[in-house]
Amino acid sequence: MGRWEPNAQERLQVAALELFSERDFDSVTVTEIAERAGLTKRTFFRYYGDKREVLFGKQDEFFGLFTDVIATVPPESTPLEMIGAAVEAADAAFPMERQPFASRRIAVIAANTELRERELLKGASLIKAMADALRERGVAEPSATLAAELGGLAFSMAYRRWATPGNRKEFAVLARETLEELTTAAAGLSSPAVAPGR
């Protein structure tokens, strides 16, 4: 087998997701994932540090993307516009044909504590990277951290909405809608909640 394999990363992701769905996460080995993908263990480790990482490869790409977008928005942008632009830019990573994969990925992660922990760690790192980028653009604390947390929440909610079977909306549209909903909700947190009639 040659050193370069076409779509190796995607094949490893699909194979890992299949195996994690079929069996207990703990019992799946890297060797099995590589074999299912028709690749070697060596190839697996060229891309991923461990078997958890294989479901989070895409997420690492967002670090640079979000940071770049925040660094290049017009100077008069508000913090909300900065994070909005960053989150919407993730659209390219979510073509509609990836939707079934994303939907299964969410279910597998939710069912396993170790995967959930890794997801949270990636999310926290992404939020930290966004907060750093916002501070670079002159956003003071705690506004930078708050805006980054809001961006992280919008990203995660929009991703779940996008991956929901039956959804036909593009990720960028959902990202914009979700951030608008959250902004409206934020403005209403100082008004009394309507008590349910029970």
Add this chain to the structure above:
Amino acid sequence: MGRWEPNAQERLQVAALELFSERDFDSVTVTEIAERAGLTKRTFFRYYGDKREVLFGKQDEFFGLFTDVIATVPPESTPLEMIGAAVEAADAAFPMERQPFASRRIAVIAANTELRERELLKGASLIKAMADALRERGVAEPSATLAAELGGLAFSMAYRRWATPGNRKEFAVLARETLEELTTAAAGLSSPAVAPGR
């Protein structure tokens, strides 16, 4: 040794923190933690499921506390008041003499990925519990999730401020100040950030 040991949990926490500070987290065993605390491994496992858990025992108490507080605030309360009351109620868990412990605990967790992941998982569960409690009080989505996330952020920031060596303010005071700062910051996210002069 008897079945009941005075302050067993606190002794195990202090012993674990000492060992995690002295050596690599991975190399520390449950047996060593128990021995350092003058207790048995059996006693350790009566309180904690694994060696990560020993630094997060307190956090589990907040689930019930936050949920109870949110369930009992006056009906006309706003979502912000509900989470404010919940976070401030954690004050009892943070007497000033625990400050040096908290400060070292934060440093040890920051230095270890596995501990950081566990911290994030606990935080996410706490936020989910708060969001559930807010929905029970008639707060709609996404306001409930947003308010809970804001509460989680205020809690975590206030805890870090409280634990900072030299701080003399009570946790409840810092919790109130932090949530007010975040609320003010939220209102300003739609205004342009001032660009730094460089």
